[in-house]
Amino acid sequence: MDFSVDTATDAVTDSFSDTPDPRLRTVMESVTRHLHALVREVQPTLAEWNQAIEFLTAVGQMCNATRQEFILLSDVLGVSMLVETINEAQGGTDSTVLGPFHLTQSPRRALGDSIDLLGGAHPCVVSGSVSTVDGRPVPGAQLDVWQCTEDGFYDVQQPDTQPAGNGRGIFTADDHGHFWFRTVVPSHYPIPTDGPVGKLLNTTKRHPYRPAHIHFLVTADGFADLTTHAFVAASPYVDSDAVFAVKRSLIIEFAESQDTTAAAAYGVHTPFVHAQFDIVLGEHA
Amino acid sequence: MDFSVDTATDAVTDSFSDTPDPRLRTVMESVTRHLHALVREVQPTLAEWNQAIEFLTAVGQMCNATRQEFILLSDVLGVSMLVETINEAQGGTDSTVLGPFHLTQSPRRALGDSIDLLGGAHPCVVSGSVSTVDGRPVPGAQLDVWQCTEDGFYDVQQPDTQPAGNGRGIFTADDHGHFWFRTVVPSHYPIPTDGPVGKLLNTTKRHPYRPAHIHFLVTADGFADLTTHAFVAASPYVDSDAVFAVKRSLIIEFAESQDTTAAAAYGVHTPFVHAQFDIVLGEHA
Numbered sequence: 001m002d003f004s005v006d007t008a009t010d011a012v013t014d015s016f017s018d019t020p021d022p023r024l025r026t027v028m029e030s031v032t033r034h035l036h037a038l039v040r041e042v043q044p045t046l047a048e049w050n051q052a053i054e055f056l057t058a059v060g061q062m063c064n065a066t067r068q069e070f071i072l073l074s075d076v077l078g079v080s081m082l083v084e085t086i087n088e089a090q091g092g093t094d095s096t097v098l099g100p101f102h103l104t105q106s107p108r109r110a111l112g113d114s115i116d117l118l119g120g121a122h123p124c125v126v127s128g129s130v131s132t133v134d135g136r137p138v139p140g141a142q143l144d145v146w147q148c149t150e151d152g153f154y155d156v157q158q159p160d161t162q163p164a165g166n167g168r169g170i171f172t173a174d175d176h177g178h179f180w181f182r183t184v185v186p187s188h189y190p191i192p193t194d195g196p197v198g199k200l201l202n203t204t205k206r207h208p209y210r211p212a213h214i215h216f217l218v219t220a221d222g223f224a225d226l227t228t229h230a231f232v233a234a235s236p237y238v239d240s241d242a243v244f245a246v247k248r249s250l251i252i253e254f255a256e257s258q259d260t261t262a263a264a265a266y267g268v269h270t271p272f273v274h275a276q277f278d279i280v281l282g283e284h285a
Numbered sequence: 286m287d288f289s290v291d292t293a294t295d296a297v298t299d300s301f302s303d304t305p306d307p308r309l310r311t312v313m314e315s316v317t318r319h320l321h322a323l324v325r326e327v328q329p330t331l332a333e334w335n336q337a338i339e340f341l342t343a344v345g346q347m348c349n350a351t352r353q354e355f356i357l358l359s360d361v362l363g364v365s366m367l368v369e370t371i372n373e374a375q376g377g378t379d380s381t382v383l384g385p386f387h388l389t390q391s392p393r394r395a396l397g398d399s400i401d402l403l404g405g406a407h408p409c410v411v412s413g414s415v416s417t418v419d420g421r422p423v424p425g426a427q428l429d430v431w432q433c434t435e436d437g438f439y440d441v442q443q444p445d446t447q448p449a450g451n452g453r454g455i456f457t458a459d460d461h462g463h464f465w466f467r468t469v470v471p472s473h474y475p476i477p478t479d480g481p482v483g484k485l486l487n488t489t490k491r492h493p494y495r496p497a498h499i500h501f502l503v504t505a506d507g508f509a510d511l512t513t514h515a516f517v518a519a520s521p522y523v524d525s526d527a528v529f530a531v532k533r534s535l536i537i538e539f540a541e542s543q544d545t546t547a548a549a550a551y552g553v554h555t556p557f558v559h560a561q562f563d564i565v566l567g568e569h570a
Binding site (some may be wrong): 008015027087 | 288289290304305312317322324328339348355367490533
């Protein structure tokens with residue numbers, strides 16, 4: 001068979017026919033078919049294809065131990081969210097992206113502790129429950145929580161001005177599956193714009209901002225892990241997250257409260273902000 | 286609109302709607318649609334998507350001033366050939382990939398000169414004509430020619446043992462559009478396998494070899510540039526080029542000759558190898 005625009009795809013998919021791992025074979029065949037379909041549709045000039053090669057090379061070369069520009073590219077093209085959503089457990093709370101600021105080691109804290117180690121003037125209480133899809137509590141569920149400051153920076157971005165572990169904590173739900181902790185309301189913030197992905201956003205007139213959110217990674221024996229956010233309903237960009245991570249069900253009212261009784265129970269002063277985030281864990285896929 | 290597997294693609298393509306450059310907008314919309322279609326089809330797990338990110342990162346990080354691993358990836362997926370073929374001039378000699386060994390500065394040589402600076406024992410004469418699609422000669426056409434040695438290495442790969450410019454030359458066709466030069470028959474050779482693309486070939490049980498070939502970049506005023514190869518018909522791998530660059534019309538007999546008259550005219554001894562490669566230049570697209 002001669003090489004032509006029409007025969008090219010079969011020639012390449014056939015070349016993968018001896019792949020021992022059947023999953024890898026399927027993946028490489030799909031990659032080939034979709035990539036070729038893209039090229040046939042776009043009909044890039046040689047100069048345009050060189051630009052694409054140079055862009056991807058620059059993305060790879062921006063990556064280092066603390067920066068993953070290919071994940072950022074996957075994020076701004078909505079692919080990270082698509083993969084996350086394809087893999088989410090049925091019936092549970094909607095999932096969203098893990099993001100680059102999760103740490104595998106975070107401080108364990110008691111229910112009610114504050115994760116705001118800077119002593120911010122505007123206290124916020126987050127409370128909620130963890131339950132099964134049929135409404136039974138999940139006692140002992142573990143909630144790994146992380147967020148940025150009121151100025152929009154995670155602790156790891158400001159090691160000189162934030163104590164390690166600021167904005168982070170691992171909490172364990174009580175016997176009724178309830179949890180609560182104190183914090184400050186996080187800010188919206190831009191994803192890193194000093195690399196090729198930032199240039200792409202700029203050239204396409206897209207803003208780099210993520211709406212304010214608190215990350216949750218919720219785990220319990222016998223249930224699927226849940227990676228999600230509680231989004232601050234009043235935050236700018238809640239309708240245009242640069243990484244497409246907002247799902248409507250995850251937009252939570254962070255409501256100002258003058259309730260002195262509740263404030264006393266939570267150990268905060270009035271006015272304080274209160275957010276209620278109830279979590280449902282789905283079964284393993 | 287809420288984010289879901291079904292709405293994701295529209296959400297991302299819409300985000301590019303303010304792109305000032307209409308071509309970039311079209312390209313980013315196509316990239317988004319095809320990439321999302323791939324993800325919906327393959328349904329990668331989070332671990333598999335991480336593997337893809339790590340692979341692309343490694344490809345980028347393998348690139349340096351003399352190594353372009355993303356072009357290699359494009360090559361082994363048949364995309365470089367697809368782009369080249371989409372852009373080839375109608376009616377002319379088939380085109381194929383430029384490859385990584387072209388130099389922008391190559392030695393100018395007179396017709397009949399040898400590009401084999403090592404004085405190989407098995408001479409080869411390459412001759413041919415350059416003409417228009419309706420058969421008129423193209424006097425003064427410029428032929429930039431490059432090839433590897435009988436051992437399969439380009440001069441730039443062996444700077445210690447090959448003189449610079451070995452296997453290279455720029456020739457100018459005569460008043461009848463004819464050209465000829467002396468050389469040795471090149472060998473088949475592997476593409477670089479010490480990077481992530483080599484690992485991919487290995488894991489999918491694909492060999493890394495390219496069949497033996499001589500590169501041509503033929504240019505003349507008023508005609509489309511032609512990037513092509515003359516493939517050695519008897520070479521191993523002529524049916525399974527690792528980068529899919531073989532087109533049937535480019536497979537040329539490198540035939541052994543005992544013709545003492547021709548040998549004398551060409552300034553070689555018998556037996557010698559003779560290859561005839563007639564080139565047709567198409568119009569600009």
